Amino acid sequence: MTDKQEKGAMQVDVQLVRDLAALLDDTNLTEIEVEDGDRKIRVARKVGGAPAAVYAPAPVAAAPVAAPAVAPAAPAAAAEPAVPAGNVVKSPIVGTAYLSAEPGAAPFARVGAQVKAGETILIVEAMKVMNAITAPVAGTVKAVLVDNGQPVEYDQPLIVIE
Structure with missing residues (x-):
């Protein structure tokens, strides 16, 4: 071996x-x-x-x-699109913008409409919670920058009040 x-x-x-x-x-x-x-x-x-x-x-x-x-x-x-001058209301959260309380209902705010401070101008839905977005100042709605049912981001301009 x-x-x-x-x-x-x-x-x-x-x-x-x-x-x-x-x-x-x-x-x-x-x-x-x-x-x-x-x-x-x-x-x-x-x-x-x-x-x-x-x-x-x-x-x-x-x-x-x-x-x-x-x-x-x-x-x-x-x-x-350029945001018109005025008080710009921005989205406080990410969600879906709704311009009226329910489908077929009149919108909260239209261009040219008068709004009061604290009045609901649209709703942003996030995780099945409807968040009312209110006008920070009284004035005339100069521009609505979102469509009904449109997804929105945080700090996105939504409405301009003059």
């Missing part, structure tokens, strides 16, 4: 490995493992084409796509 065999080194049965490899081919498996006492043999193969599919999308980064996406944003900002 050699020194390796005396120290408990594993004896590899080459024919068993070949038989396992043939079994992989016959069954279209990618891996097989056989255990016999203290001896364990595992035969595996790589599935062809997988690395190419994983690495092919990597060079196509989002950066080239992101650059053109930034360009249209500038014209959109320029297209925002």
Whole structure:
């Protein structure tokens, strides 16, 4: 016996490995493992084409796509309507603006209508809670900047009172 065999080194049965490899081919498996006492043999193969599919999308980064996406944003900002001068009532929350108490009802405030300080001028619904937005000052409604049922953001101008 050699020194390796005396120290408990594993004896590899080459024919068993070949038989396992043939079994992989016959069954279209990618891996097989056989255990016999203290001896364990595992035969595996790589599935062809997988690395190419994983690495092919990597060079196509989002950066080239992101650059053109930034360009249209500038014209959109320029297209925002100018807010008329006056007391601008802004949304205190994110939600949905409603100009009337219920569908088909008259709106709380129309352009040219007189409003009193503290009077409800629209509703912003957030998480099923209807939040009345009141006029901070008395005056004439100069502009209604949102449509009925329109989503609104925090601090978005809603109505201008003069």
